[in-house]
Every structure is written in structure tokens, then in C-alpha cells.
Amino acid sequence: MSGSGRPPALTLVAAVGANGVIGSDGGLPWRLKSDMKHFRAVTMGKPVVMGRKTYLSLPGPLKGRTNIVVSRDPDFTAPGILAARTLNAALDAARGDALRRGADAIAVIGGADIYQQVIAGADSLVITHVQISPKGDRTFPPIDSAVWIEAAREEHQPGPDDDASFSVVTYTRR
Numbered sequence: 001m002s003g004s005g006r007p008p009a010l011t012l013v014a015a016v017g018a019n020g021v022i023g024s025d026g027g028l029p030w031r032l033k034s035d036m037k038h039f040r041a042v043t044m045g046k047p048v049v050m051g052r053k054t055y056l057s058l059p060g061p062l063k064g065r066t067n068i069v070v071s072r073d074p075d076f077t078a079p080g081i082l083a084a085r086t087l088n089a090a091l092d093a094a095r096g097d098a099l100r101r102g103a104d105a106i107a108v109i110g111g112a113d114i115y116q117q118v119i120a121g122a123d124s125l126v127i128t129h130v131q132i133s134p135k136g137d138r139t140f141p142p143i144d145s146a147v148w149i150e151a152a153r154e155e156h157q158p159g160p161d162d163d164a165s166f167s168v169v170t171y172t173r174r
């Protein structure tokens with residue numbers, strides 16, 4: 001059971017440029033070390049669900065988290081991950097993992113393809129709004145203010161290894 005006794009929440013975690021861009025050429029369009037720390041803290045101990053392309057952009061599985069990677073390729077597998085052939089299978093596996101670990105949420109960590117498919121069923125969004133508009137080829141779906149309301153906001157000035165200032169905003173459903 002999760003700590004609260006409720007089923008785990010479905011949370012999208014993303015860093016989004018002022019123009020909606022989240023990715024470029026298979027990677028991130030900025031250097032933002034402070035956000036990597038924030039990402040680690042927000043996702044630690046939770047199952048993380050991601051698309052194959054996002055997984056391949058990482059140096060390897062994220063430590064301390066069950067990595068569930070979605071691919072339609074029946075041969076896709078990698079050490080240290082759980083491969084799922086459908087998004088529903090991935091979310092089912094994540095729910096089971098969260099219940100076993102006592103985690104209160106499942107973190108859906110991208111990329112664009114996955115966010116687009118999952119946002120309609122999400123309970124919350126944890127968005128790092130990066131205050132630059134980089135060139136890129138992947139975007140986050142629009143955050144509809146008729147659906148989502150800001151529940152918390154933290155402003156961050158850039159640290160020595162950050163390309164820009166950023167705000168971390170948690171959205172919940174109205």
C-alpha cells in the first residue's frame with residue numbers, strides 16, 4: 001500500500017522551455033544541473049515510466065527507481081530495466097511497483113510521445129519551466145488552464161552549471 005492508503009498518483013515530470021520545447025536531436029536542449037538534482041529528488045524511490053528514445057538518451061537506468069521502458073519492439077530489452085510493450089502494461093507494472101515500495105506516485109518522465117499519450121490521465125504535473133526558448137524538435141503538450149491549476153511554485157536563479165533561471169511548478173487538476 002502507498003503511505004496514504006490511496007492508489008499511487010500519476011505524475012508527469014518534465015522540464016519545458018518557454019516555447020514548449022523539451023528535446024533536441026535525441027537529447028536535452030540545455031544544461032541545467034540544478035534541475036537534474038530536482039529531478040532526482042522528485043523521482044527517487046518511485047517507479048519511472050519512459051519511452052524507448054528517452055531511455056536511450058540516458059547513460060543507463062536511473063538508480064533507486066524501477067525503470068519501466070515502453071517500446072513496441074518485442075526484442076527491445078536492456079539490463080536493469082523492465083520493458084513494456086504497451087503504455088497500459090507499463091502503467092500496470094508501475095502501479096504494482098509503487099504499491100510494493102510504498103511509493104505515493106508513478107513518475108512519467110517522457111519523452112514527448114509519452115507525455116502526449118499520458119497527460120489526459122495524469123493527476124499532477126511537476127514542470128520545470130526553463131526561462132529560455134531553445135531550438136528543438138520535441139515539445140510538451142499544452143498545459144490547459146481550464147484543466148490544470150498551479151498548486152505550488154518555486155523560483156530558481158541559475159547556478160554555475162545552469163543555462164537559465166527556472167521555476168518549478170506543480171499543477172493539479174481543477
Ligand SMILES: NC(=O)c1ccc[n+]([C@@H]2O[C@H](COP(=O)([O-])OP(=O)(O)OC[C@H]3O[C@@H](n4cnc5c(N)ncnc54)[C@H](OP(=O)(O)O)[C@@H]3O)[C@@H](O)[C@H]2O)c1
Nearest residue numbers: 014015023026027051052053054071072110111112113114
Ligand atoms: N525536457 C524533458 O523533461 C525531457 C524528458 C524526457 C525526454 N526528453 C527529450 O525528449 C526526446 C525523446 O522524446 P520522443 O517523443 O522522441 O520519444 P519517447 O517518448 O522517449 O519514446 C518514444 C518511443 O516510445 C515507444 N512508445 C511510445 N508510445 C508507445 C506505446 N503506446 N506503446 C508502446 N511503445 C510506445 C516507441 O518505441 P519503439 O520505437 O521502440 O516502438 C516510441 O518510438 C529526447 O530529445 C529527450 O531528450 C526531454
